[in-house]
Amino acid sequence: MKPLSPLGMATLGGGIIAITYGLARFVFGLFLPEMRQELTITPTMAGVIGSLPFLSFAFAIVVAPWITRRLGVRRGAVTAAGLATLGLLTISQAPSALFLAAGVLICGISTGLSSPVMAQAVHRVVPSHLRGRVNATINAGTSLGIALAMPAVLIWAEAWRSAYVGFAALAAVGVLAALVYLPRDARPASRSSDHTTTPPIHWMQWLAIGRLSGMAFAMGLVSAAYWVFAPDAVITSGGLVSSQTAWMWLAVGLGGMAGFTAGDLISRFGPALSHAGGLTVMAAAIGLLALNPGSFALALTSAALFGVGYMILTGFYLVRSIQIMDQAPALGPVMPLLATSLGQVAGSPLAGWLVDTQGHVTTFMLFAIVGVSVAWLFSWLLNERGTAVGQTP
Template sequence: MNKQNEIVFTGIVFIAMAYGISRFSYGLLLPYFGDDLELSNQVSGMISAISYLTYCLGLVSMFTIFKNYQPRAILLISGSLSLYGLYNLMVAEEYPLFGAGVIILGYAAGLATAPFGQIIKEKVSYGHQDRSNSWINTGIGVGLILVGIIVWIVGDAWRISYAIFLVISLIIMYFSYKKLPKVDMSHLNYKTDLRNIFVGRKMIISTVLLGIGTSAYWTYFQSYVFQTPHDDVKNLFWIMLGVGGVLGGFAGHMNERMGTVKVHILTCVLLAIANVTLVVTENFFLMIFSTTLFGLVYVFAMGVYAFWCARCYTEYPAMGIIVTFVSLAAGQFLGTFLSGFLLERFGYQGLFYIYGAFSFLNIFFRPLAEELADI
């Protein structure tokens, strides 16, 4: 395996740990540990909300951390926090310790996002950077598949699930420690300047809309599945979402063939279709199609915005990634906040139709060709 492929593979397994295993397993396992820890809906929602805030804090803190630490060191700190958070979840007897673990995992995921952008910038040849970023994002899907399979096998023994997650994460951390490269940051003369942060204004608006368009799915798709005759195979939907996420790694190839503008439009249309087809009927195959398509489009979109932000923030790509993910998180927070009211008023069908429309609206905030010119 050459050095560039080694970096990409390391990124995939690290993101699988930081996102798929550490950050997203909470939602899948909530029905299993909720009763044991006497978690009310209010408490579980509060833990999730604080975890979201610490995720944003992790992203924003990168603006200052990058001045003092190597990307490799930041990733190792992130991974160590993931291990500590997972250990808390495994041993917790009461919800305060469990909640602290979830909150730590949120911050760890925030730290894991930007460093790979700088590593790719410095260590991967220019013609392969977009494709490399796309494949690293598929780690989200890989992690979801692992979590879904493990929970399906283990069932309601959630402590065993977290013990397995911890062992897998330990292996990933050892591999990352051996393979993550050091990056020379001495040539960077970066200052946190609002003029730099908002240079990609249209991209920020578009990313917020993407966050809104994906928020209802992440929050309520499993709850909707529980209302259908297919709740006995609910883990299969989670696994297929992960499979779609892995397929989303082909965003780099699509971008090279079609161009980012056309791929952006395609992404918006497919996300709208994924939202609508989940609830248009309770047909099993159509719902599986919707879930797989959503996973594909979510990771696909990460690739599209990675291309866009790399052109907007040419000198400091890590900043572009931070801005992109903070904007995405802001959109998801806003979308999640509104979705509860919309669900109560319009039901599942109305909710997903509305968010499908939000996804389609994003077509009007596509990048211009001149914004994407290679520099």
Template sequence: MDAKKLIAIGLPMIAVTYGLSRFSYGLMLPYISETIPMNPSTSGFISSLSYIAYCIAILFAMIFSKKITSKTILMIAGLSSIIGLGIISVSPNPIFLGLGIFLAGMSTGFSSPPYAAIVNNHVETGLQNQANSWINSGTSIGTAFTGAIAIVMADSWRETYLIFMVIAIFVLIANYKVLPKQVISEEKGTAGCSKKEWSHSIQLIIASLVIGISCSAYWTFSRDFVLNLDRVPAYLGEWFWVIIGAAGLLGGTAGVFINHFGLVRAYRVSVFILSTSSFILGVFPENVIMGFLSPAFFGSSYIFMTGVLIVWGISVFKTNPSFGLGVPFLILALGQSIGSILSGQIADISGYYVLFIGASIIGYVTLLLKPKVN
């Protein structure tokens, strides 16, 4: 399959599942809270449901990657997104909202591993890093789009989620028509992974977990924090998500950067900038220049970092590309789930300043780790 054609349908699907279905919650939270009153602890718990759902779904996608076609799993991802977004749009209380967030969150876990398998089997080796990185950058497109729609739609968050649902329907139809009908026969091989691969994945797993804990505060509470700062212009809070998404397009260059400068350098650069984005928000929250710099740092480095994890994972789990993407993303989501709950508690007790500074310190710790491949 042509790499450009795969990117053309894979990127929008990731944009829908990650940007619209999963990370949009943090963007819409200030508006949702006006209609469905929630304290930070409840908001953090609901956010964690998305990550928990992601963990469940990505486990399913990994386990059944050798038994179910990648296309079928991606169809499940699209349907999960559509149903979840629909429930969110009509939620009357936190319980229904949590259900919608959970179902929408499952779509992200279903969507990532199949594309890694398709790239591995249908794209020439020299273009695989770039293809995986650009498909992964769909998160930034979705994030920027949700930000722009939120500005246009103002406080109409229910209508916004309905629009997201309609977009998800069209993207699902496009993937159904373009993706290879049967790829399972070409994905046969070792269902599990060797002891050597698992031993080499220890630092990958630790890094993914700690980074997930570190960045969860930013995804859930950063925009809400900025919007409630008295000395920060309103337009900065309104465009905050757009900045994150637009900057995330730079993350699509992860594959090219790794090919030129190596995986270790790419990892350290991405983690340092990602952690610095939280540090800036905690230390200089009312500085307008820093207010633009922080989301730009976060958006670009987060997408870049996930691209690094994809390449790192696939280079470790060479016998099963679905595991190569699934394992680090599963652990990343587990860390984000834990981090979302902790973030809500910390925000309640100590406030957002302490939360973001603490998150940055946790992120900086992962600079001590070093990618190791077979």
């Protein structure tokens, strides 16, 4: 079979990320109001369930580099998409909150496996000068998956179970695409070959990854309130209807297409300004929703800005971590993406508790203030203590 071109790799990788991130992980909040009503789920319980895919993601991404070495990029991607299929089907048939929790837990595992597998696939298929752009484009596939939720809501309205059956069918297509088009590994990597082919990682690289991970944790915490409770906020506090929240998620997805520029932004403006700008945009989107959750126009604007900020930031962490650890592309994203997930694990139940006790408006405003504050704190830290390890000119 003819090797994948960079465009082909970006298309296939973006499709798999759309499934494992967009459909299997981030559209949960869009259907949460109907799930809460049918399964009798309180806001606090919803916050806990909403944290589970982030928690299972954290476990999966830790073991993902090892799994990628053992299975190779083809079987690793098939495993990730297959788990997404299983998780989405479990959600679609959930008779109780417990089964719903199990489904989102499985979906989180699929998400954690997919990014390191795709990073390794890009390293194998794409020339080095195009890897940053292709990785950022693949990462922006999350937005495509989120945008797909919009027609699902309009078609199935409040029938969230039917929507998840459709998502599972798309995930099954992703399994077949990975099986057919991704390169086959000649043989599983042996322990001895790992040592001979991978140069040792310098302590300054670990230090740079540690700083990047601290930034990712803060971003994950701030973003959790929006992912889990934004649709709930505009419906419960603003009086909007489910079909209008579908347009919000379309706006998130379309705005998130800007994430493909993350690699170019780092090259042009440097890590500090790129990160501060992305986090400020995301925090502004959260605060904007709090101003008037009953305004549909404001909700759409907020959603588009959130998509822009969030996807630029996740693209930033992916591209920057691979730049820092260019000799280990499957390992580079692990700590920053793990930190993002841990931040979301912490932020989701916190947001649920605040919604229970203070309401949606106060919760979103508090998260926005935290976001702006840490954006410029980290900008100062990067400028003062930043390192050029792995940075492209």
